[in-house]
Amino acid sequence: MYRRRQKWLLLGLCAYCGGTKEDARKYCCHNCTSRQTESARTKRNKRKNLGLCCRCDCEAIGNVKYCMKHWVEAVCHKYFGRTINCDIATQKLIQQNFKCYYSGLKLTPGVNASADHKWPKIRYPKRKADVSNMVWCDIHINYMKRDLTEYEFINMCKTIVNFQRRKK
Numbered sequence: 377m378y379r380r381r382q383k384w385l386l387l388g389l390c391a392y393c394g395g396t397k398e399d400a401r402k403y404c405c406h407n408c409t410s411r412q413t414e415s416a417r418t419k420r421n422k423r424k425n426l427g428l429c430c431r432c433d434c435e436a437i438g439n440v441k442y443c444m445k446h447w448v449e450a451v452c453h454k455y456f457g458r459t460i461n462c463d464i465a466t467q468k469l470i471q472q473n474f475k476c477y478y479s480g481l482k483l484t485p486g487v488n489a490s491a492d493h494k495w496p497k498i499r500y501p502k503r504k505a506d507v508s509n510m511v512w513c514d515i516h517i518n519y520m521k522r523d524l525t526e527y528e529f530i531n532m533c534k535t536i537v538n539f540q541r542r543k544k
């Protein structure tokens with residue numbers, strides 16, 4: 377099987393069916409590409425309908441298509457730009473007692489738990505992959521904070537509260 381594929385590849389043919397390839401740089405022909413995409417989609421949908429993680433046979437959590445382990449992995453991937461420090465990230469969530477770092481709101485994995493760069497990555501790119509810069513917080517709080525530092529964000533919240541009090 378492997379040998380046959382190698383031979384076809386060397387001959388510039390589709391590795392799956394041995395037919396002509398439309399794009400010489402690709403591994404297989406258009407037909408085989410779409411067949412593969414289709415079968416992958418069917419598999420994914422099947423898992424989704426069963427409420428399973430799209431990466432393994434564990435049950436999916438919250439509103440996401442991942443189990444706990446693969447959800448943390450996906451969060452870390454997005455956060456660090458690659459999949460690293462997943463165990464540390466999980467430990468942090470436990471250490472925070474599943475509570476938002478800024479608001480104390482309850483965090484539910486796969487629902488409202490999100491990873492935040494305390495020192496925003498846009499302004500402090502060097503701290504993007506710094507694990508000590510990672511905290512878990514409520515997703516809406518994360519949107520509100522955006523590129524503010526912790527100090528700026530808390531001050532902003534105080535400004536809002538004070539202004540609203542004066543209005544009454």
Ligand SMILES: [Zn+2]
Pocket residue numbers: 390391392393394395404405406407408409
């Ligand atoms: Zn083919």
Ligand SMILES: [Zn+2]
Pocket residue numbers: 429430431432433434442443444445446
């Ligand atoms: Zn999984």
